[in-house]
Amino acid sequence: MKQITVELPEGDVPAFVAWLTTRGYGFSKPFDGVPEGHQAIVEQRLQHARPEDYQPWDAAFERLKARRAR
DSSP, X not given: OOOOOOOOOGGGHHHHHXXXXXXXXXXXXXXXXSOHHHHHHHHXXXXXXXXXGOOOHHHHHHHHHHHHHX
């Protein structure tokens, strides 16, 4: 059996899963969103973040593009 990974817009996931199940495809494990361990890490980072840690998306995106171009 083959495995695939599919990227979908958030709102289309339930309809896509329902469509696959009607055709007899199964899932090895349900997707329940972000794992609790990862969610706890993000919440901890947000609690300890300083105002200067935040930056506008445009500036962050430009930094990422510059890094990728190297």
